[in-house]
Amino acid sequence: MTDWTDSRTFSNALERAETLEKGSCFEDFSEGQTIEHAAGLTLSAHANELWMSQTLNHDPVYWRSDAARAVGYDDSPIHPDYLLASVMGPSVEDLSEKGGYFLGRDDVSIHDPTVAPGTEIRVESMVEAKRESSSRPDYGIVTWETTGFDAETGDSLLSYTRTNMIPRREPMATDGGRESPTDSRATGETDDSGLPSEFVSPDGPYFEDFRDAHERTTNRDAAVAYRHERGRTMDDVMVATLPLVTLNTAKQHHNDDYMADSPSGEIVAYGDVTRSVALGHARSDERTYREIGYGDEQFHDFVTVGDTIYGFTRVLATEDTDDSEAGEVTFEHYAFNQRDEPVYSGTRTALIQKRNQ
Numbered sequence: 001m002t003d004w005t006d007s008r009t010f011s012n013a014l015e016r017a018e019t020l021e022k023g024s025c026f027e028d029f030s031e032g033q034t035i036e037h038a039a040g041l042t043l044s045a046h047a048n049e050l051w052m053s054q055t056l057n058h059d060p061v062y063w064r065s066d067a068a069r070a071v072g073y074d075d076s077p078i079h080p081d082y083l084l085a086s087v088m089g090p091s092v093e094d095l096s097e098k099g100g101y102f103l104g105r106d107d108v109s110i111h112d113p114t115v116a117p118g119t120e121i122r123v124e125s126m127v128e129a130k131r132e133s134s135s136r137p138d139y140g141i142v143t144w145e146t147t148g149f150d151a152e153t154g155d156s157l158l159s160y161t162r163t164n165m166i167p168r169r170e171p172m173a174t175d176g177g178r179e180s181p182t183d184s185r186a187t188g189e190t191d192d193s194g195l196p197s198e199f200v201s202p203d204g205p206y207f208e209d210f211r212d213a214h215e216r217t218t219n220r221d222a223a224v225a226y227r228h229e230r231g232r233t234m235d236d237v238m239v240a241t242l243p244l245v246t247l248n249t250a251k252q253h254h255n256d257d258y259m260a261d262s263p264s265g266e267i268v269a270y271g272d273v274t275r276s277v278a279l280g281h282a283r284s285d286e287r288t289y290r291e292i293g294y295g296d297e298q299f300h301d302f303v304t305v306g307d308t309i310y311g312f313t314r315v316l317a318t319e320d321t322d323d324s325e326a327g328e329v330t331f332e333h334y335a336f337n338q339r340d341e342p343v344y345s346g347t348r349t350a351l352i353q354k355r356n357q
């Protein structure tokens with residue numbers, strides 16, 4: 001009788017056996033195609049708290065009903081970063097599990113900021129565009145529009161467009177891109193040409209502080225630009241647990257064996273975890289009232305276990321509203337690592353509480 005566990009026999013068996021594929025290659029997508037993803041998550045308070053606690057998004061509005069009621073909610077809703085990741089996660093198996101890089105995202109709109117724990121979600125994507133990569137022949141570049149719905153009511157909860165590099169069927173993908181860096185970051189040179197001569201920080205966490213700081217820079221060679229003190233070293237929970245808790249099956253985050261041959265040589269952090277940490281740092285220095293939306297999100301370099309993520313923020317615009325509680329601020333947030341290299345950037349618009357409340 002064949003001993004399938006004999007090492008030579010087993011290695012022969014492995015060589016001859018077909019691997020049942022998961023995920024899609026560049027060739028599998030066509031523009032205009034709609035993809036209904038397999039049943040998504042039921043949003044849970046536990047996973048919401050895991051995401052928020054580990055990414056340092058410690059806003060009590062999302063933990064405590066008294067804090068939620070104080071800003072006009074009936075009860076604590078699901079945090080927008082966890083909601084976003086919970087919409088993206090169930091799309092990964094169909095769209096990006098093969099191992100392509102998450103390049104960027106735009107038009108992130110929160111259609112319902114009051115989504116409650118216990119909501120069952122359904123996720124759908126449409127292939128908006130696809131093109132070959134001129135610099136990386138093993139990949140194509142695909143953009144999808146993805147929407148998350150409340151499965152029971154059919155209401156749209158959140159939507160965005162996302163762009164990934166996607167491996168072509170032949171040859172197979174590697175997860176690379178660190179080699180031959182030629183920019184000033186990699187060579188250690190500093191090139192700050194074009195930077196304003198003065199950086200201004202807000203005096204406090206309220207809308208008026210951002211507005212006043214922004215006004216101080218208007219028509220001057222100055223910008224509201226400041227760093228956040230906290231850092232978060234990426235550990236196994238951040239890199240492997242958080243994507244999996246949102247059903248994100250991209251092998252980059254939990255399969256060290258596959259990633260050993262890639263230029264990063266190891267698993268890399270899910271872009272949304274890196275982003276959420278940078279936003280968490282920024283939110284810890286403001287009185288957030290409501291999140292409105294996000295855009296122009298880009299992932300500039302890999303983040304691996306052991307890297308420490310810090311935050312840097314610019315204030316792009318402020319606008320007073322009729323709302324006596326809060327005014328609108330548009331930020332650009334950056335995540336950067338312990339080598340001062342930017343790894344994420346994106347804009348965010350939020351309502352920030354007014355001082356008089």
Ligand SMILES: CC(C)(COP(=O)(O)OP(=O)(O)OC[C@H]1O[C@@H](n2cnc3c(N)ncnc32)[C@H](O)[C@@H]1OP(=O)(O)O)[C@@H](O)C(=O)NCCC(=O)NCCSC(=O)C[C@](C)(O)C(=O)O
Binds near residue numbers: 178302
């Ligand atoms: C990807 C790397 C290697 C490219 O490094 P590079 O030096 O080759 O960069 P590049 O030359 O700037 O870009 C290559 C091509 O991409 C295009 N491109 C570039 N950005 C965009 C964008 N926003 N929108 C549209 N297109 C974009 C760009 O135009 C260019 O096109 P070309 O080949 O035809 O000349 C480098 O940028 C890098 O290391 N980025 C970080 C990637 C990363 O770590 N992402 C997060 C982790 S992966 C992830 O989270 C996975 C996820 C979420 O779970 C899941 O999709 O399933």
